[in-house]
Amino acid sequence: MAERPYIVGNWKMNGTRTMLSEARAIDRAAQRYMKVEVALAPPATLIHAVHKEAEQIGIGAQDCHPGEFGAHTGDVSAAMVADAGAKFVILGHSERRGGHGESNALIKQKIESALAAGLRIILCCGEDLATRDAGSAEDFVVEQLTASLPDIADAAERLTVAYEPIWAIGTGRTAGAGDIAAMHEAIRALLVKTYGKQQGGEVRILYGGSVNSDNAREILAIGEVGGALVGGASLTAENFLGIVVGASEAMES
Secondary structure, eight states: OOSOOEEEEEOOSOOOGGGHHHHHHHHHHHTTOTTSEEEEEOOGGGHHHHHHHOSSSEEEESOOBSSSSSSOTTOOBHHHHHHHTOSEEEESOHHHHHHSOOOHHHHHHHHHHHHHTTOEEEEEEOOOHHHHHTTOHHHHHHHHHHHHSOOOTTGGGGEEEEEOOGGGTTSSOOOOHHHHHHHHHHHHHHHHHHHOHHHHHHSEEEEOSSOOTTTHHHHHTSTTOOEEEESGGGSSHHHHHHHHHHHHHHHHO
16 A cells, blocks of 8 residues: 555444533544555534544545535535535535435535535445446446546545445455456556546555455455445444554554
């Protein structure tokens, strides 16, 4: 890996102030694993509180609205999450694409808004089981990313891509090492084509999909895998830190 592996916990719609103790424990432990970049994306209600607790880890948001302000009841703008302490935002997650009908065009608008607000981006992509079984997973993901990537010259400097096969999110299933490697190579080729060899080659590509302490080291040792986007296993310090340890060991091997 050219850079420190990037391990990001996505708490999704989980967490109240009682979980600040878990965030504190993750932050304190991360100080012992400086070879790994660790971050958390709590629900919007906890961004400020977790940001105040964090000394080492990065804090991000799980979504943002594409507009700066206005009559959008219940929505939160990129500037608002940045003001709360977020340094990055996860966009294009399959649960937003599927559950909220978010299109590639909308996700691209959100990315551009977040970049304008000074945020870093984690852009998610991934295929469902039917697409995988049809043998068109790589083509689907490349098309999905092509339609979502921002048309901004310096976007690559603040961009991370997270590949999450939908059929492996929260199911306990993971893609095979060969499949992960092939997909990450296809994504890398697109990034180089879009942003050039130097910038496109430096964008980290994360894997997400039932990553846990048992499989983290093996997954993170695969070529072009620059970290992990972790869901349920990030909700407790014990489980999440097992992945951080795996990432640290992968760096040393």
